[in-house]
Amino acid sequence: MTIEHQGGCQCGALRYRIDAPLTDIAHCHCSICRRSSGGILTTWVTVPRQAFNWLRGTPKAFASSASCMRYFCADCGAHLTLFTSLSPDTLDVTVATLDEPEQAPADRHIWVGSRLPWLHLDEQLPREDKEDIP
Numbered sequence: 001m002t003i004e005h006q007g008g009c010q011c012g013a014l015r016y017r018i019d020a021p022l023t024d025i026a027h028c029h030c031s032i033c034r035r036s037s038g039g040i041l042t043t044w045v046t047v048p049r050q051a052f053n054w055l056r057g058t059p060k061a062f063a064s065s066a067s068c069m070r071y072f073c074a075d076c077g078a079h080l081t082l083f084t085s086l087s088p089d090t091l092d093v094t095v096a097t098l099d100e101p102e103q104a105p106a107d108r109h110i111w112v113g114s115r116l117p118w119l120h121l122d123e124q125l126p127r128e129d130k131e132d133i134p
Contacts, residue, residue, distance in 0.1 A: 006055070007098040009078035013057045016080065018093065020051035022104045025095060027125075029115035032064050037079050037094075040116055044082065044092040045104050052081070052091050 005022060008015040024046040033042040059071035059080060071081040082092040095104045109115075112127045121127065 009073035009076050011076035013075045014073050015056040017053050017055050018047050020047045025104050025106045026108045026110045027106045028110050030111035031114050043095040043106055045095050046090050046092050049091045
């Protein structure tokens with residue numbers, strides 16, 4: 001049985017499919033995610049690269065750091081994925097762009113050392129000062 005999740009950008013120019021369970025989900029509090037998304041945090045699901053496929057469109061790419069490439073819609077600006085050379089076999093996908101984001105609750109906070117001080121965190125979730133990449 002194949003597990004499939006789909007998502008895309010706001011305007012519909014980009015669509016993707018994930019053929020894997022949504023298991024590694026984190027609220028990221030780093031300043032780069034805040035500036036890239038325009039939000040106070042970004043929630044990511046990490047999936048195997050081979051399980052991710054673009055169904056429609058070609059995203060625009062932006063190197064946000066020496067190890068990270070972010071992919072977004074050139075038309076509406078939606079931030080969809082992130083690839084980091086620190087974990088070359090995986091891809092991070094923004095949970096907010098999933099068709100059913102309610103199926104992907106976060107299981108941890110990462111880069112908590114960079115979080116906005118007025119943001120109250122879910123006390124039930126583990127916290128990582130940076131990010132522990134296996």
